[in-house]
Amino acid sequence: MLKLSIFIASFIFSLTSYAQYNYEVSNENPFGLPNPDAPAEIKDFESMIGECSCISTSRAPDGTWKDPVKMTWRFKYIMNGYAVQDETLKEDGAHSGSIRQFHEDENKWFVHYYSSATPSKALSIWEGGKENGKIVLSRDQKAPNGVDGFFRLTFYDMDNFGYKWIGEWVDKTKTTIYPTWKIECLKNN
Template structure:
């Protein structure tokens, strides 16, 4: 067990002990914590929440609904490593005592233990806001401020930074960073592509042999930081709506992925594209700045390929693919993509 959690375990035991003593000294009211603990343990958290609201509505004068009472119940479940139950109880405490910094601090602790770091950060930050109230006891303010700030430093440190690299977690629900984030230690150029992190609706246009342009497909393009925030991956899902263009001759939807990483020693990007479209793998080098990104490599059908991202804003971008069959002396534009951010 880490020193971080060992210290908190001692605090948990103290909280449970204190809440038990406080309940015992209040002879006029029954312990709502004991009632809820038995119900949740025997019948589940939903039954416990239902009982909580029923008791609060019909027996508010008979039971102790104080913040320490319910907080102690939450920590009983923390000590049993029943974190879903603890989170539910701490949420009830925040609902009942919305001005309590201690209630939010405890909820942050439960989320931290469960590994839901984004939610933990939000609750610790909320606790600090509430602690700014001049009516908060000075000793309480000092203790909770020290704890919340220490936890936030821990959560924001590079050691705690995590970004999923599993494809089935590509859109994993992370309230604060659903598409990952740039690692503070990564080359800043990583953000040239990382700024596209999110979900995009795309329209694909292709150039016919006649030289005319037609809309040939619609696509979803999903982007996310991977490899602990040092690289960027995207997933491309395209449905053809017009197969007249020679480049759109594959009669099935296209699913593909790019992995892109900046190489600071060489001041360039390297990208790999894999797709089911024609069962191809393509490698590209790229240079980037704040205005555009230019990729170059071998074209799947022979010759050279050049791909350019440009007109990049927070909510839109343009993309074009060009082909050269004379070693780069001249280029012919073959595909266009117009992207609009969904989130």
């Protein structure tokens, strides 16, 4: 009788534990699901959830554009549907990723970026949100010549077929905009 009671209790506990994580990655939902109790902004990245084949092009130090690099960009819901994680796998071996959390009190996304090329003790943080159908994130960054400004990341042309992304250095007056990196993605799934 004791063994049966332990079995029943274990079975009920496992069902309860599973139900607590309904929005995590699973066989049925390989990229997770947005938690309905999360802020509505969790769906800002909805069209990017999944896996895309992308072409990444960045500038060389001399200002010319380097040859394009093929990459896979994968987005998924994490933390039981309360956050979004992405990772890039590039043919050139420079992989990266981020964890994206929406802060309701500040009404903006905080994005914590990491890279295989530049491991660090503290992750850089980008901030921003949705503006006119685009997701715009930025952080302060001086230009190589010391001019104050910020680096801006923009997701745009987002739909169920893919999206585009651009990284640009912008001066504080927003009169000088210098693109340094661009990516175009098509959905695989």
